[in-house]
Amino acid sequence: MSAVGLASEDDLMTRAVGDLATRTGLPVAFGGFEQDGAIDVKSVVGNRTSSLAGLVVQPTRGLGGRAFVERRPRLALDYRSSRNITHDYDRAVLGEGISTLFAVPVLVAGTARGVLYCGSWSRSPFGESTARTALQVASDLATELRVRDEVGRRLRLASPPPLPPPAPSPGLDVAAREGLRKAYAELRRIGAEVGDPGIRRRLADIESRLAALSQGAEIEPIDVRLSPRETDVLACAALGQTNAEIAATLTLREGTVKSYLQSAMAKLDASTRHAAVTKARRAGLLP
Structure with a gap:
């Protein structure tokens, strides 16, 4: 936490992933922000195995990679048999037993900053209301990031170069x-x-x-x-x-x-x- 109580990006992602699982009712959710050119998944809830731990997704690869570069949500109702994505991350996704998977990019001022995922272990219908809820969670996270960025920017602009003061003030x-x-x-x-x-x-x-x-x-x-x-x-x-x-x-x-x-x-x-x-x-x- 900073001096003004701003939550870290990891804290915001953890909160969003928890909200995603709670509000969609889907059993498993995870997500991460882009770091050094790849999406680093750090937050996971509802998982039954450790398969998703340490997952790093490259842009254009897998369901989340496509969602990230295309800046729009992607859905795989049957992940194992999907022909619309690369299967670079089958070990992680199928290792967790996930069948239906939905990936939503987190867009801040039109720029993709990360990806949120939610899914289930069996192939199941994926309704419009569930999609809207997931999109809203991603939008809420983007708003919090925009606020955090703006406050941090203002404070940086206002902060003078560090100089040793002659006396405490x-x-x-x-x-x-x-x-x-x-x-x-x-x-x-x-x-x-x-x-x-x-x-x-x-x-x-x-x-x-x-x-x-x-x-x-x-x-x-x-x-x-x-x-x-x-x-x-x-x-x-x-x-x-x-x-x-x-x-x-x-x-x-x-x-x-x-x-x-x-x-x-x-x-x-x-x-x-x-x-x-x-x-x-x-x-x-x-x-």
């Missing part, structure tokens, strides 16, 4: 603090697009960690509760955006943005947006 410098605030606003924008409650809770946890990073001992708790959209709008206002820019960022009407701002200002007993942002930061509601 608590808190963040101006550039790092501004980077955190931009990452926070972007994270809330992405979170508003996510429908899965579990992922939204995890994103909210990262948001609170980001907000806490920029705060020192000067926090002054107040009895104010901002709505999610009021917080979104105020986070954008904190970056100096106009109502029109906030509306474009959050896909809202400009009049709606104005209403949210006025509501937040009233709750914070602030006469201007700048004063509202300042009070929200002092209260630990914004980074």
